[in-house]
Amino acid sequence: MPLLNMKTNRFLLSCFVLFTCLTTILAQETPQDASKTDLDFNALLAAIKHHNALLKSGEGEVVYTLGVLPFNTDIDANPDTTIITGTIAFNAENTRFDAEETPFHSQGKTTIITPSGRWEIVPHKHRKPNYSFNTEEQPQLINPFHDVDPRRWLTLRSKDLATYLRRKNFQITGREGFKNSLCYVLEAKDGDRTEKIWIAPDQGFRYLKHESQFPRPVDALDSEVPMEALWIDRTIISYQQHGEIWFPKAVFDESAWLDFKPKDPIISGQQLEIKNFKINHDIPPETFIVDIPDDAMIKVNQEKQKLSKAEFLKRYGQQ
Numbered sequence: 001m002p003l004l005n006m007k008t009n010r011f012l013l014s015c016f017v018l019f020t021c022l023t024t025i026l027a028q029e030t031p032q033d034a035s036k037t038d039l040d041f042n043a044l045l046a047a048i049k050h051h052n053a054l055l056k057s058g059e060g061e062v063v064y065t066l067g068v069l070p071f072n073t074d075i076d077a078n079p080d081t082t083i084i085t086g087t088i089a090f091n092a093e094n095t096r097f098d099a100e101e102t103p104f105h106s107q108g109k110t111t112i113i114t115p116s117g118r119w120e121i122v123p124h125k126h127r128k129p130n131y132s133f134n135t136e137e138q139p140q141l142i143n144p145f146h147d148v149d150p151r152r153w154l155t156l157r158s159k160d161l162a163t164y165l166r167r168k169n170f171q172i173t174g175r176e177g178f179k180n181s182l183c184y185v186l187e188a189k190d191g192d193r194t195e196k197i198w199i200a201p202d203q204g205f206r207y208l209k210h211e212s213q214f215p216r217p218v219d220a221l222d223s224e225v226p227m228e229a230l231w232i233d234r235t236i237i238s239y240q241q242h243g244e245i246w247f248p249k250a251v252f253d254e255s256a257w258l259d260f261k262p263k264d265p266i267i268s269g270q271q272l273e274i275k276n277f278k279i280n281h282d283i284p285p286e287t288f289i290v291d292i293p294d295d296a297m298i299k300v301n302q303e304k305q306k307l308s309k310a311e312f313l314k315r316y317g318q319q
Contacts, residue, residue, distance in 0.1 A: 041172055044184060044199070045162040051204040052160060054245050055151075059089040060277030064148040069254060069269040084148055094288035095149065097142050111142050112288055116316065118143065119290050131292065132299040133316070150248040150274050153237055154206070156197075161207060168195065178208050179238070203239050204246035210235045213258065230258040242279035249274055 065071055067081035086099040094114050101108035112119040117135040120143065124130070134143075142149055156164040170186040177183070181200035188195045193214040199207050216231035233255050240249040251272040292298070297306040300316075307315070 041170075044172070044205070045166060047201070048162045048165075048199070048205045049160075051206070051244075051246070052154070052162070054204075054280075055247070056280045057089075057091040057283055058150075058247065058277060058279050059087070059281070059283055061085070061087050061275040062148050062150065063273040063275070064145060065269075065271040066145070066147075067269065069256075069267045071269070071271065082145075084145055086148065088149060089283050089287055090149075090151065091283055091288075095142070096287055097148060099148075112290055113140055113142070114288060121290070128293075128296070130299070131290075131296050133312070134301055136301045147253075147270055147272065150251075150272065150277075153235070153248050153251050153272065156210065165197070170195070170197065181208060183208060203241075204244070206237070206239055206246050208237060218257075218260075229260050232256055232258050240274075240277070242277070245279050247274070247277060247279055248272070 062085070064084045065081065066083075071081060083102060084099055085102060086097055088098075089096045094112070096113075097111045099107070099109045099111070108123060110119075110121040112121075117133055118139040118141075120130075120132045120134070122130040137143075138146075146152055155161060159167065165186060165188075168188045168190070170188040173185050173187050175182055176185045176198065178198045178200075181202055183198040183200050186197050186199065193212060195210070195212045197207050197211075198209040199205055212233045213230055215228040217227065218229050233253070235251065235253045237248055237252075238250045239246040251270070251274075253270040254267065255269070256267040292309050292312070294309055296309055298309070298312045299306050300312070
């Protein structure tokens with residue numbers, strides 16, 4: 001065989017192999033093919049649990065915004081917007097959040113959560129700080145805006161993701177691209193409510209998007225608006241990689257009408273920015289210890305009578 005023909009045949013063979021590989025890859029990534037793939041639901045839950053267990057501690061800055069969309073940072077134009085900035089630190093048992101005083105959130109406050117309860121220390125310019133200790137009203141949540149904690153967005157309805165998916169009887173419906181990741185798409189139905197969630201294996205099996213749709217009553221006085229309309233809650237999360245761990249970098253959450261546009265649409269939203277975060281590093285134990293002044297008076301739960309430091313320590317011990 002002439003040398004030229006041999007080279008031509010080799011080139012054609014290489015092109016055929018390359019075309020076959022590309023065709024196979026593209027076919028695997030299409031939703032139509034992925035929906036026919038038998039994915040192992042239990043293996044997916046196991047992978048989610050494994051990656052969740054890698055997170056031991058964290059510390060960094062957060063900026064949390066709550067209000068009506070689009071957000072308006074002009075406090076005079078939109079006084080209903082709340083912006084909370086601060087630093088958060090946590091380990092397996094404890095959480096500390098130091099909220100800064102801002103024009104959008106007038107009260108600075110330190111919250112320290114331990115297995116025993118929740119401390120809240122509110123400083124004042126012209127008098128002593130207020131100390132309160134709570135063991136009754138959801139003591140393991142930052143009050144009143146627990147969504148400032150990035151870990152909150154790794155869960156759904158206060159349940160870890162794997163538990164939530166199993167309890168709600170989610171089913172894998174296929175695979176779909178979202179934000180440059182090939183995600184597992186899961187769906188669950190409960191009466192009129194439909195939920196979908198997109199989980200990215202290449203980002204620590206975190207969920208990138210969650211949607212919940214359900215009918216909701218609307219203003220019956222408006223004749224052009226039906227008695228019920230479809231409402232959607234949507235959460236989209238981007239992550240930053242810290243070694244093996246993928247931790248939230250930005251969260252956007254919105255609630256809106258789907259199938260009509262009233263004159264004054266009620267569209268609310270939340271946004272969380274996470275900055276300068278350190279994951280799984282040593283946090284000094286004193287970070288989570290409250291240094292109670294000797295002359296402090298401490299409000300406990302809903303009791304009217306405050307306790308002195310000595311009375312508090314006698315009843316609850318050192319926290």
